[in-house]
Amino acid sequence: MNLVPIAARVGAPRIVPTRGIPFPAGDPSLDPEAERAWRRRLLETALVAVSTEVHKPTIFDPMLVAPAPA
Amino acid sequence: MVPSPVALRRLIHRVTAVGFGDATGFEAGTLSASRPELEALVADPALTSVRLSWVSPGDSARIVKVLDAVEPRSKGPKGGAFPGFVSPAKVQGRGETHVLRGAAVVAAGFLPRAQEALVEMSGPAAELSPLGLTHNLVVEFEPAEGAAWENVDAALRRGMLRVAARLADATAAAGAPPDEVEEIATPGPRSGQGPLPRVGAITNLQTQGAFKDVFFYGHSLAGSPPVAIDACEIDDGAIVSGQYGHPALRNPTYVHQNNPVVAALRAADTATLEFAGLILSPEPVDQAAKELTAAHTARLCAALGWDAAIITKEGGGNADSDNSLKMDALEEVGILGVGLFSEMSGPDGNAPPLVSPPSTATAMVSTGNYDERLQLPAVEKAYGAERFALLDVDASAAMEVPTAVIVAALSPLGWGKLTASGADMVSE
Amino acid sequence: MKVVHYINQFFAGIGGEDKASTLPASREGAVGPGRKLAAALAAEGHELVATVYCGDDYAASERNAPAEILALATEAGAELLIAGPAFGSGRYGIACARVAAAASAAGIPALAAMDPSNPGVPEVAPAVAVNSGDAARHMGDALTKMAAAAAVLAKGGTPGEAEGVIGGASAGARRNSLAPLTAAQRAVLLALSRLAGGKTTEIKLPDFGHVAPAAPIADPREAVVAILTEGALVPFGNPDRLESARAKHWFRYPLTGRDTMAAGEFQSVHGGFSTVVANADPNRLLPLDVAREMEASGEIKALHPDYLVTAGNGTGVADATHFGVEWAAELRRAGVQAAILTAT
Numbered sequence: 066m067n068l069v070p071i072a073a074r075v076g077a078p079r080i081v082p083t084r085g086i087p088f089p090a091g092d093p094s095l096d097p098e099a100e101r102a103w104r105r106r107l108l109e110t111a112l113v114a115v116s117t118e119v120h121k122p123t124i125f126d127p128m129l130v131a132p133a134p135a
Numbered sequence: 136m137v138p139s140p141v142a143l144r145r146l147i148h149r150v151t152a153v154g155f156g157d158a159t160g161f162e163a164g165t166l167s168a169s170r171p172e173l174e175a176l177v178a179d180p181a182l183t184s185v186r187l188s189w190v191s192p193g194d195s196a197r198i199v200k201v202l203d204a205v206e207p208r209s210k211g212p213k214g215g216a217f218p219g220f221v222s223p224a225k226v227q228g229r230g231e232t233h234v235l236r237g238a239a240v241v242a243a244g245f246l247p248r249a250q251e252a253l254v255e256m257s258g259p260a261a262e263l264s265p266l267g268l269t270h271n272l273v274v275e276f277e278p279a280e281g282a283a284w285e286n287v288d289a290a291l292r293r294g295m296l297r298v299a300a301r302l303a304d305a306t307a308a309a310g311a312p313p314d315e316v317e318e319i320a321t322p323g324p325r326s327g328q329g330p331l332p333r334v335g336a337i338t339n340l341q342t343q344g345a346f347k348d349v350f351f352y353g354h355s356l357a358g359s360p361p362v363a364i365d366a367c368e369i370d371d372g373a374i375v376s377g378q379y380g381h382p383a384l385r386n387p388t389y390v391h392q393n394n395p396v397v398a399a400l401r402a403a404d405t406a407t408l409e410f411a412g413l414i415l416s417p418e419p420v421d422q423a424a425k426e427l428t429a430a431h432t433a434r435l436c437a438a439l440g441w442d443a444a445i446i447t448k449e450g451g452g453n454a455d456s457d458n459s460l461k462m463d464a465l466e467e468v469g470i471l472g473v474g475l476f477s478e479m480s481g482p483d484g485n486a487p488p489l490v491s492p493p494s495t496a497t498a499m500v501s502t503g504n505y506d507e508r509l510q511l512p513a514v515e516k517a518y519g520a521e522r523f524a525l526l527d528v529d530a531s532a533a534m535e536v537p538t539a540v541i542v543a544a545l546s547p548l549g550w551g552k553l554t555a556s557g558a559d560m561v562s563e
Numbered sequence: 564m565k566v567v568h569y570i571n572q573f574f575a576g577i578g579g580e581d582k583a584s585t586l587p588a589s590r591e592g593a594v595g596p597g598r599k600l601a602a603a604l605a606a607e608g609h610e611l612v613a614t615v616y617c618g619d620d621y622a623a624s625e626r627n628a629p630a631e632i633l634a635l636a637t638e639a640g641a642e643l644l645i646a647g648p649a650f651g652s653g654r655y656g657i658a659c660a661r662v663a664a665a666a667s668a669a670g671i672p673a674l675a676a677m678d679p680s681n682p683g684v685p686e687v688a689p690a691v692a693v694n695s696g697d698a699a700r701h702m703g704d705a706l707t708k709m710a711a712a713a714a715v716l717a718k719g720g721t722p723g724e725a726e727g728v729i730g731g732a733s734a735g736a737r738r739n740s741l742a743p744l745t746a747a748q749r750a751v752l753l754a755l756s757r758l759a760g761g762k763t764t765e766i767k768l769p770d771f772g773h774v775a776p777a778a779p780i781a782d783p784r785e786a787v788v789a790i791l792t793e794g795a796l797v798p799f800g801n802p803d804r805l806e807s808a809r810a811k812h813w814f815r816y817p818l819t820g821r822d823t824m825a826a827g828e829f830q831s832v833h834g835g836f837s838t839v840v841a842n843a844d845p846n847r848l849l850p851l852d853v854a855r856e857m858e859a860s861g862e863i864k865a866l867h868p869d870y871l872v873t874a875g876n877g878t879g880v881a882d883a884t885h886f887g888v889e890w891a892a893e894l895r896r897a898g899v900q901a902a903i904l905t906a907t
Contacts, residue, residue, distance in 0.1 A: 069422065070491060074494070075880075078776030087847075101852065104852070107850065115903075116782070118778070119779075332758045334754050402751075471757050473754045480737040501737075502746045549748075553739055556737045
């Protein structure tokens with residue numbers, strides 16, 4: 066079951082879709098280095114999300130959102 | 136408006152009494168079953184033993200671990216019922232079909248991933264399940280040691296369908312005139328003339344793999360786009376359930392054979408609406424596929440010229456989103472979607488009723504609250520298992536259960552009269 | 564009877580969100596909305612002797628806050644306590660509920676006024692909850708009802724619907740019953756009614772309330788960031804016995820001195836999914852390893868030293884709302900500007 070529509074439905078303002086319910090901050094199908102890079106990507110996306118003005122539930126796709134400039 | 140020509144005649148034989156006898160047959164409302172003959176039909180290397188019992192409405196009895204239930208039906212000597220299982224997977228829904236109304240073959244026993252399901256034959260909960268109102272031939276079984284559960288399941292399904300077909304075949308062969316004949320038509324192409332709205336049914340079928348799958352001509356609809364079919368096909372058992380999750384939110388084969396939404400649309404056809412047909416849709420597991428299926432369904436309804444669709448699901452909260460996405464997708468193309476939902480409002484009815492409601496569409500029918508508790512009195516005899524696993528009590532004991540455990544009590548296909556908050560239509 | 568009134572920092576005139584950490588304090592007599600309340604009470608022969616106030620963040624997140632507030636009220640001679648009205652405000656409502664409940668448990672008759680949707684409502688018992696309406700525009704009505712309910716309480720009575728008491732938990736409950744028609748037949752009728760322009764439905768869309776999104780942070784490099792989870796990740800052995808489903812609790816555990824969530828030191832007790840891969844590497848639930856890396860590299864200013872956790876599995880919406888209000892209050896008090904919550 067995908068949680069993103071539920072999160073949007075209950076009004077979560079900033080939502081980052083991840084790859085699976087049992088591992089929201091990881092991906093066990095990847096080797097450790099790649100998984101850590103994916104986790105970094107998720108957190109970078111989350112930081113973009115909290116730095117972005119939103120007016121309703123908004124999805125920040127980690128595959129599409131560019132990291133904030135360092 | 137001119138009604139469509141008759142496509143299928145249901146020859147209804149009303150079963151008013153049941154029993155075992157030397158031969159399987161039907162006479163003057165009494166359905167008799169030959170134990171050895173029918174048990175042999177279920178025999179399979181995956182099963183060590185099979186036991187048949189009759190239970191009837193009013194009996195002080197309970198069936199636990201209910202899996203599926205089938206209404207006995209026959210196409211006569213040429214065969215054709217339950218295509219893909221008992222007969223070759225050839226298209227059905229024409230000619231005559233013998234129906235043993237008031238009887239069902241019910242499989243009960245342990246299978247993995249099957250949720251504890253219960254049918255009461257008397258007491259306050261009996262009328263909540265279609266199977267509480269039928270004479271049931273209960274099929275209990277022992278799996279063979281080392282048999283794969285998938286094979287046990289397949290053997291049981293095949294056996295149950297053979298028994299159902301055999302009971303109806305014997306009735307057909309007995310040659311007695313039916314108690315009633317129902318003539319049903321299949322919707323024609325869009326008339327384009329009448330003032331009546333074209334309303335069709337969308338039946339979502341669960342597609343989650345072994346023990347959570349529904350079969351159409353013997354195959355799961357998993358991975359399929361939505362498909363429009365001739366609604367008469369389901370009368371001959373084109374849809375068979377192998378779905379054992381959420382008991383109250385289950386559509387047993389019996390309910391598919393008597394699809395309540397199709398029946399209600401047919402009843403209103405040419406009077407207040409034009410019955411516009413039946414679409415079957417899978418319930419995909421992942422969100423993107425759910426959305427694509429919803430969008431395709433909406434396009435299909437538009438192509439068929441529907442003005443409105445009644446959408447039903449199978450399963451819990453996950454399946455709600457299949458209803459909801461279709462309702463929203465239909466609204467986007469200007470077609471009304473009415474969704475049937477069970478509520479998960481908590482034991483006290485205070486929680487929000489739906490986990491995954493539509494975003495824009497709002498026309499919903501409640502089939503009742505899943506969580507409300509029911510008091511079941513002790514019964515003399517239980518079938519299916521000795522223990523009721525959910526509460527770890529004797530299966531015949533008095534118990535308090537959520538409505539969720541009663542088979543089809545919150546019938547997603549709309550069989551039941553249960554509703555939450557009364558049937559009063561709340562104004563928005 | 565001597566009455567003490569509890570209000571938040573805003574209605575006490577101390578300030579808005581910037582003053583939400585104000586500690587409990589007491590003033591003689593009525594303050595702000597208490598003046599009209601005092602007048603109404605006086606008509607019944609009761610005296611509003613003192614006003615106790617506190618910042619919403621402190622009151623809703625500090626565990627001892629209700630006891631501290633009650634102590635101030637007792638000191639002022641409270642024989643009866645009135646809290647609110649909190650309207651739809653979550654932190655304020657929870658504070659009012661807890662203060663009134665604590666007073667009532669201590670033998671002081673008490674009531675708290677708030678909107679029926681306020682997450683504080685379930686915590687009011689054994690005190691009485693009075694319906695204040697959802698916003699301050701209902702202030703006048705709310706104070707009238709509160710005074711009426713207080714008058715009944717003062718006489719040793721039990722206020723009821725007439726005094727605006729919010730009905731028992733079953734007031735809006737959905738109950739099962741048998742309709743005259745099957746659901747399928749009703750669906751056909753509903754379709755026809757809708758096609759004819761009707762607007763009815765059997766299920767109203769659930770109202771989860773409205774969450775106003777927080778303003779964006781200007782620069783993550785200047786922000787203190789918290790990591791949170793509802794994945795039931797707890798120290799190995801689950802020392803505080805977090806529930807695996809239908810949680811009624813949340814916990815706070817320190818991350819100080821840790822660079823990663825080590826396998827074997829933490830475990831998920833979530834009952835709704837297979838925890839095998841999360842337990843093999845708990846960073847998959849709580850991304851501490853990468854968060855520390857970002858702290859070290861300056862991508863964020865600092866990581867909040869604790870993580871907050873509950874089990875989001877069959878959790879009631881009221882409980883979840885409650886946890887959210889408490890978490891927000893706690894994090895705001897700690898100077899956290901952004902939070903990343905993993906959901907399972």
